[in-house]
Amino acid sequence: xxxxxxxxxxxxxxxxxxxxxxxxxxxxxxxxxxxxxxxxxxxxxxxxxxxxxxxxxxxxxxxxxxxxxxxxxxxxxxxxxxxxxxxxxxxxxxxxxxxxxxxxxxxxxxxxxxxxxxxxxxxxxxxxxxxxxxxxxxxxxxxxxxxxxxxxxxxxxxxxxxxxxxxxxxxxxxxxxxxxxxxxxxxxxxxxxxxxxxxxxxxxxxxxxxxxxxxxxxxxxxxxxxxxxxxxxxxxxxxxxxxxxxxxxxxxxxxxxxxxxxxxxxxxxxxxxxxxxxxxxxxxxxxxxxxxxxxxxxxxxxxxxxxxxxxxxxxxxxxxxxxxxxxxxxxxxxxxxxxxxxxxxxxxxxxxxxxxxxxxxxxxxxxxxxxxxxxxxxxxxxxxxxxxxxxxxxxxxxxxxxxxxxxxxxxxxxxxxxxxxxxxxxxxxxxxxxxxxxxxxxxxxxxxxxxxxxxxxxxxxxxxxxxxxxxxxxxxxxxxxxxxxxxxxxxxxxxxxxxxxxxxxxxxxxxxxxxxxxxxxxxxxxxxxxxxxxxxxxxxxxxxxxxxxxxxxxxxxxxxxxxxxxxxxxxxxxxxxxxxxxxxxxxxxxxxxxxxxxxxxxxxx
Amino acid sequence: xxxxxxxxxxxxxxxxxxxxxxxxxxxxxxxxxxxxxxxxxxxxxxxxxxxxxxxxxxxxxxxxxxxxxxxxxxxxxxxxxxxxxxxxxxxxxxxxxxxxxxxxxxxxxxxxxxxxxxxxxxxxxxxxxxxxxxxxxxxxxxxxxxxxxxxxxxxxxxxxxxxxxxxxxxxxxxxxxxxxxxxxxxxxxxxxxxxxxxxxxxxxxxxxxxxxxxxxxxxxxxxxxxxxxxxxxxxxxxxxxxxxxxxxxxxxxxxxxxxxxxxxxxxxxxxxxxxxxxxxxxxxxxxxxxxxxxxxxxxxxxxxxxxxxxxxxxxxxxxxxxxxxxxxxxxxxxxxxxxxxxxxxxxxxxxxxxxxxxxxxxxxxxxxxxx
Numbered sequence: 016x017x018x019x020x021x022x023x024x025x026x027x028x029x030x031x032x033x034x035x036x037x038x039x040x041x042x043x044x045x046x047x048x049x050x051x052x053x054x055x056x057x058x059x060x061x062x063x064x065x066x067x068x069x070x071x072x073x074x075x076x077x078x079x080x081x082x083x084x085x086x087x088x089x090x091x092x093x094x095x096x097x098x099x100x101x102x103x104x105x106x107x108x109x110x111x112x113x114x115x116x117x118x119x120x121x122x123x124x125x126x127x128x129x130x131x132x133x134x135x136x137x138x139x140x141x142x143x144x145x146x147x148x149x150x151x152x153x154x155x156x157x158x159x160x161x162x163x164x165x166x167x168x169x170x171x172x173x174x175x176x177x178x179x180x181x182x183x184x185x186x187x188x189x190x191x192x193x194x195x196x197x198x199x200x201x202x203x204x205x206x207x208x209x210x211x212x213x214x215x216x217x218x219x220x221x222x223x224x225x226x227x228x229x230x231x232x233x234x235x236x237x238x239x240x241x242x243x244x245x246x247x248x249x250x251x252x253x254x255x256x257x258x259x260x261x262x263x264x265x266x267x268x269x270x271x272x273x274x275x276x277x278x279x280x281x282x283x284x285x286x287x288x289x290x291x292x293x294x295x296x297x298x299x300x301x302x303x304x305x306x307x308x309x310x311x312x313x314x315x316x317x318x319x320x321x322x323x324x325x326x327x328x329x330x331x332x333x334x335x336x337x338x339x340x341x342x343x344x345x346x347x348x349x350x351x352x353x354x355x356x357x358x359x360x361x362x363x364x365x366x367x368x369x370x371x372x373x374x375x376x377x378x379x380x381x382x383x384x385x386x387x388x389x390x391x392x393x394x395x396x397x398x399x400x401x402x403x404x405x406x407x408x409x410x411x412x413x414x415x416x417x418x419x420x421x422x423x424x425x426x427x428x429x430x431x432x433x434x435x436x437x438x439x440x441x442x443x444x445x446x447x448x449x450x451x452x453x454x455x456x457x458x459x460x461x462x463x464x465x466x467x468x469x470x471x472x473x474x475x476x477x478x479x480x481x482x483x484x485x486x487x488x489x490x491x492x493x494x495x496x497x498x499x500x501x502x503x504x505x506x507x508x509x510x511x512x513x514x515x516x517x518x519x520x521x522x523x524x525x526x527x528x529x530x531x532x533x534x535x536x537x538x539x540x541x542x543x544x545x546x547x548x549x550x551x552x553x554x555x556x557x558x559x560x561x562x563x564x565x566x567x568x569x570x571x572x573x574x575x576x577x578x579x580x581x582x583x584x585x586x587x588x589x590x591x592x593x594x595x596x597x598x599x600x601x602x603x604x605x606x607x608x609x610x611x612x613x614x615x616x617x618x619x620x
Numbered sequence: 621x622x623x624x625x626x627x628x629x630x631x632x633x634x635x636x637x638x639x640x641x642x643x644x645x646x647x648x649x650x651x652x653x654x655x656x657x658x659x660x661x662x663x664x665x666x667x668x669x670x671x672x673x674x675x676x677x678x679x680x681x682x683x684x685x686x687x688x689x690x691x692x693x694x695x696x697x698x699x700x701x702x703x704x705x706x707x708x709x710x711x712x713x714x715x716x717x718x719x720x721x722x723x724x725x726x727x728x729x730x731x732x733x734x735x736x737x738x739x740x741x742x743x744x745x746x747x748x749x750x751x752x753x754x755x756x757x758x759x760x761x762x763x764x765x766x767x768x769x770x771x772x773x774x775x776x777x778x779x780x781x782x783x784x785x786x787x788x789x790x791x792x793x794x795x796x797x798x799x800x801x802x803x804x805x806x807x808x809x810x811x812x813x814x815x816x817x818x819x820x821x822x823x824x825x826x827x828x829x830x831x832x833x834x835x836x837x838x839x840x841x842x843x844x845x846x847x848x849x850x851x852x853x854x855x856x857x858x859x860x861x862x863x864x865x866x867x868x869x870x871x872x873x874x875x876x877x878x879x880x881x882x883x884x885x886x887x888x889x890x891x892x893x894x895x896x897x898x899x900x901x902x903x904x905x906x907x908x909x910x911x912x913x914x915x916x917x918x919x920x921x922x923x924x925x926x927x928x929x930x931x932x933x934x935x936x937x938x939x940x941x942x943x944x945x946x947x948x949x950x951x952x953x954x955x956x957x958x959x960x961x962x963x964x965x966x967x968x969x970x971x972x973x974x975x976x977x978x979x980x981x982x983x984x985x986x987x988x989x990x991x
Contacts, residue, residue, distance in 0.1 A: 435643045539725065
């Protein structure tokens with residue numbers, strides 16, 4: 016024999032209020048949604064019906080606030096009440112889905128339950144539009160019981176919901192709160208939402224979104240859209256892009272942000288589903304690359320997920336996303352042709368969006384790539400400017416390595432692009448695919464140092480002893496040395512380390528402070544490295560000090576100098592010293608001091 | 621505030637605004653170096669915490685391990701300086717991928733788990749996330765029985781605030797069921813994630829990749845196509861998902877969309893080359909081998925590829941002989957397999973190479989071309 020579950024309504028309400036609904040104010044959204052659904056259902060039977068929602072608040076017995084929410088929709092019959100209103104988890108919308116599938120969006124079937132979060136009793140008076148129906152009153156209580164009776168008074172077709180404010184929830188029954196919530200949820204609805212205060216009746220959704228208006232001049236249109244954006248988001252947007260389609264399945268606007276958004280944060284848009292607010296933080300409706308806009312959109316045919324923050328990834332969503340993508344894309348293409356100055360301004364702020372789109376879109380790439388800014392060793396410049404200065408495109412992939420070479424490169428007028436930012440390396444490789452006549456080359460610090468001038472054979476001989484000394488000193492630090500000529504001449508040495516060398520250094524440094532277990536692990540981690548992981552200390556023979564020291568005959572002085580220069584180069588490239596290096600540094604500094612005292616001993620005395 | 625500290629905060633702030641990836645990691649590394657030079661203990665801790673997060677979500681776990689080993693020491697020496705909750709949370713991340721580095725010995729791994737369990741117990745934290753990591757460890761080490769044992773323990777241990785979120789746990793379960801070819805079950809477990817009822821920072825991104833093989837094995841290519849359309853985009857910019865990307869490459873190979881497959885291979889090979897997660901390189905190389913094999917069976921002997929010069933077999937003219945590529949990848953694969961099998965004391969990886977080759981049998985010509 017099978018039994019039915021007993022459901023504790025109070026417990027469910029508690030769960031709902033704590034978890035499902037982000038804030039108790041959603042009871043207003045659910046009431047509105049029920050009303051909208053009921054009216055749409057009636058509309059499909061009756062063409063000349065004038066839908067209307069009316070809300071009022073009054074002071075009831077024992078000083079509690081009461082809320083009355085009325086719609087003139089299709090209403091419910093007694094059967095429907097038993098079936099839908101009193102069965103938790105079931106919604107009339109689901110039962111009728113074959114008939115009105117596209118008209119019903121409140122698919123969560125728990126709308127009325129949310130009223131119990133703010134009210135201990137829910138009273139519903141309703142008269143169905145179906146012929147022969149009688150007016151009915153349903154009284155539900157939060158202990159899970161309900162009663163139902165046939166009303167003797169006459170009421171018009173539709174549904175009235177009465178709520179009585181629970182202690183502690185007064186905020187949610189305040190006039191201003193209700194008005195602004197209704198406007199927030201239902202601002203786009205096409206029929207009137209009336210709030211009545213005594214004698215006064217006020218339509219809440221009186222403003223029409225600009226895409227439903229007609230404008231005589233483009234200036235007028237622009238002002239109206241930007242004003243709307245300002246009111247909705249409090250942002251002075253740079254521009255707007257209309258997203259509406261003639262078939263009205265989607266409508267709305269995308270606003271161009273006046274600042275570059277934080278890429279790590281979610282790209283969020285204000286989305287309405289059939290003119291009811293679905294979410295102020297919807298994701299996934301616009302293409303990934305479209306982070307330069309913030310949009311307000313109404314869609315009619317997409318299916319939201321239960322969290323209401325996004326839509327089911329289905330073909331319809333894909334179509335909509337592609338449609339919006341195409342609109343944004345043609346906006347940019349149009350600017351390039353007709354309003355280059357505006358485009359320049361947008362690129363300054365939003366080049367990342369444009370780069371992201373260009374990666375997968377050849378036509379767009381060709382159109383925009385030359386405008387795109389890149390950071391180079393000679394400062395920021397557009398790719399076009401870069402190509403005017405250089406025969407080939409040279410880039411470096413890692414930020415750290417770019418820093419290592421940038422001073423030297425700038426001084427020698429070598430222009431290398433910092434392609435460590437998202438998309439850059441990929442975009443530059445794509446340049447080669449589309450324009451093979453311009454070579455594209457990835458540079459590393461070690462390949463870069465090959466550009467330095469070699470010493471003459473004589474000079475090499477002169478410095479041979481110094482170089483042997485350098486190798487001897489640096490070997491235990493996993494560092495090799497070289498002597499070249501480069502500018503700036505004030506720079507005595509430059510430390511060039513490929514990425515792997517940096518990782519190995521961090522292991523070395525950390526190992527010295529960790530326990531046996533972890534240093535053993537770090538030791539083994541270092542085995543994962545590439546074969547060539549040493550860094551390179553490149554001395555600058557054009558630097559007078561280096562020229563002098565390298566020709567010196569004093570073995571001890573050379574050793575001290577190499578040690579100090581090595582440590583200095585580490586610090587210049589922001590590399591913390593490990594204890595071994597620190598020890599060496601102290602010794603060589605003291606040695607140097609002693610050395611100079613010995614030389615200048617007479618002066619000291 | 622001194623200039624140095626300001627510079628450190630600037631770097632951390634800039635890094636925060638970036639998507640996960642190399643540049644973010646390298647900015648935090650720079651901040652960390654400055655903090656070390658400056659010697660400010662609090663900043664040394666903060667920058668390491670940031671680095672661990674960026675490295676874990678940017679696919680460079682090795683950097684997280686180095687930074688964590690430092691934090692671990694600090695925690696032992698002066699626990700008052702470290703936020704315990706944060707520490708236990710990060711420890712979980714470290715455990716979750718430790719098996720990816722075959723040079724770390726099994727006894728070292730066991731010792732780390734023992735240390736983590738001690739820390740968790742000392743703070744009264746639930747061991748649930750540790751059993752989850754143990755399950756993954758045994759699974760990827762080819763110890764099926766033990767993997768099942770930990771799977772049970774994981775799911776039967778109570779959650780607490782330190783446990784992974786439900787969506788993350790489900791994704792691991794999907795991976796587990798798929799790994800043991802309980803394909804229907806894997807898809808079943810994935811349902812609440814795929815229909816959008818559950819998500820988090822890493823979910824559903826990783827979930828789509830994990831249902832790819834089950835869908836292929838069940839011959840449900842239309843759904844696999846949908847999964848590709850939705851899932852690939854989500855992970856295509858993050859190295860952390862290299863092994864999922866391998867699955868998408870496989871799908872393109874099996875549906876004979878060789879142009880797309882070559883594109884994926886070219887685009888992501890540099891990640892596979894540079895990653896220190898050898899298990900992920902292994903996965904990507906396995907799928908790459910299937911691509912070469914497919915091209916060969918389509919009658920080609922050579923292929924023109926645009927590959928990064930960090931690739932060991934890089935050729936300037938971009939013309940690669942397929943038979944040579946296959947041999948080269950076979951030898952890389954068996955090198956990696958040797959490292960893992962030696963550590964794990966079995967032949968699991970070597971057998972995996974053969975098993976992956978047999979995925980050829982699922983080849984399927986889709987009528988639809990992929991956009």
